[in-house]
Amino acid sequence: MQRYLSLFRNRNFLLHWLAGATSNIGDFFNSLAVVKLLSQDPAHLGLYTSLIMASKMVPALVLGPLAGSVADRLPRKAVMVAADLVRAALVLGLVFAGHPAAVIGLVFAAAVAAAFFQPANSALLPSLVEQEQLVTAGSLNVMTQRLAMLLGNGLGAAVLMLVGPQGIFAINAATYLASALLLSGLRLPVAAPAGAAAQPGGTSPLARLAADLRETAAVVRASPQLRHLLIGLGIANLGDSGTNVLFVTFFTVTLGVATEQLGFVWAAFGGAAMLGSLAIGAVGHRVHWRHLFSFACVYFWFTATGAMLASSLIPSTAFLTLMGLGSGAINVGLQVAVAELVPDHIRGRVFGTWNTVSALIMVSGNLVAGVLADRVGPAVTMMGFALAYLAAGIYGHFNLRPREEAAAAEARAS
Incomplete structure (x- = not known):
């Protein structure tokens, strides 16, 4: 337990962890709401579900190398905050999306932003903690994702009954805004990552x-x-x-x-x-x-x-x-x-x-x-x-x- 307490005394890690926990819970809320929204057309629910799954996976498949380059060439905190703000706007757009094509398109666009967020997030963690704390920090992040899965699927179902899909989307947008606010409080060196200026400006x-x-x-x-x-x-x-x-x-x-x-x-x-x-x-x-x-x-x-x-x-x-x-x-x-x-x-x-x-x-x-x-x-x-x-x-x-x-x-x- 002492190892976890020492991590939470690290201000940068605490903000990073809280940001991840907040947005992860919102993501699982969102998944239930999307299914609920698309189930209004049960005859095509199977097709819509397949398209939603593809929309979430394709951006990481196609954009991984580009997103990794961005994470190394720009300040990682800025990349993550920008991705969260973009996702907040896109998820809020789901409140007004009536046609399944619009829902699928917004989910795809949010997955594009997530594809840029993830490499920056993974690459940033080692700079927030000491080398000997990495196992504990990584384990805590995995545990938080699992907890978010349980809360998102359990509590999310109850909240969905109370506020409906549109209310869930608004909550999810708020979690991304909260994540962006927490991440903006990270105190990191302002210099660009090493190697960011290695290429000529005209390339x-x-x-x-x-x-x-x-x-x-x-x-x-x-x-x-x-x-x-x-x-x-x-x-x-x-x-x-x-x-x-x-x-x-x-x-x-x-x-x-x-x-x-x-x-x-x-x-x-x-x-x-x-x-x-x-x-x-x-x-x-x-x-x-x-x-x-x-x-x-x-x-x-x-x-x-x-x-x-x-x-x-x-x-x-x-x-x-x-x-x-x-x-x-x-x-x-x-x-x-x-x-x-x-x-x-x-x-x-x-x-x-x-x-x-x-x-x-x-x-x-x-x-x-x-x-x-x-x-x-x-x-x-x-x-x-x-x-x-x-x-x-x-x-x-x-x-x-x-x-x-x-x-x-x-x-x-x-």
């Missing part, structure tokens, strides 16, 4: 983006650990990409769980994720990020496979709850690893490029999971996807060792 934006991508690739090539980490994350993301679709299908179709009961299942997962994040924050600093990553991947394989093999509501829910306990470990490991391996002036580009790769894997994996679930069943498909977790854990164990340790292992083997 075209496209040429600067190409140069940024080349620099990012050079950093990845020069750091074997970073390269192996990103490969391992990509493999793990493949396993994660089908999880939501397959678990929902498994519980509802294979186990015959009603939608209302499924809410309790996900609530157990979310509650366990909160507790797990607190535990990782309290003791995770004692574990190197490469061990955290490898163990978490193998742990996810074990719990996901166990849930499928149990094939019964209570034991399968128990395995899913256990899975929730470790759900923040990979994200925390990524944050700490990037802070250790990547220079500050290029972190935004690394996170932005990774967001693009991650979105591509998630979109592709979702589609494949849906097709295979219908053909061979959700349980078999989930166990196949879970093998990607195991492969990522094994890959990380053997490849994420420092050079000197790997060289010593090779010498012993020879």
Whole structure:
């Protein structure tokens, strides 16, 4: 607990954390309101829901590298505040949107702003806390996201009944304004990030983006650990990409769980994720990020496979709850690893490029999971996807060792 108290005494981190918590709760409120608004046309709800999901994912897929460059070339606080103000205006526009096309368009535009917010947010965190506090800070942020999920879906449903979709949109706009106000209070160096002026002023934006991508690739090539980490994350993301679709299908179709009961299942997962994040924050600093990553991947394989093999509501829910306990470990490991391996002036580009790769894997994996679930069943498909977790854990164990340790292992083997 002392580690968390020391974080909250850090004014910059406290403002950053409060801003994230406020806007995250508003986001989950918003998701319910959008579904409620579009459900007024039930005949096309499936199509509208698919378009909403695509609208939220496509901007990160397309704009990741550009957003990362912006996060490295402009003051990150300014990028985040501007993105929050834009999102506030767009979400407020949903109050007056009557046609589904307008709703989908505004959701897409808000996702574009979010695509610029996320790399700046991820790259900023290491500059707000000490290196040894990163695990605790990252874990607290993951726990807050899980809490926002529970509050947003639980409390949000009650608020939606009271004020309707338009009232929810107004509340969500207010949360973005509050987030922008909190972030504007951060006290950071006023100088532009290192490397921001490296390119000549007359260079075209496209040429600067190409140069940024080349620099990012050079950093990845020069750091074997970073390269192996990103490969391992990509493999793990493949396993994660089908999880939501397959678990929902498994519980509802294979186990015959009603939608209302499924809410309790996900609530157990979310509650366990909160507790797990607190535990990782309290003791995770004692574990190197490469061990955290490898163990978490193998742990996810074990719990996901166990849930499928149990094939019964209570034991399968128990395995899913256990899975929730470790759900923040990979994200925390990524944050700490990037802070250790990547220079500050290029972190935004690394996170932005990774967001693009991650979105591509998630979109592709979702589609494949849906097709295979219908053909061979959700349980078999989930166990196949879970093998990607195991492969990522094994890959990380053997490849994420420092050079000197790997060289010593090779010498012993020879």
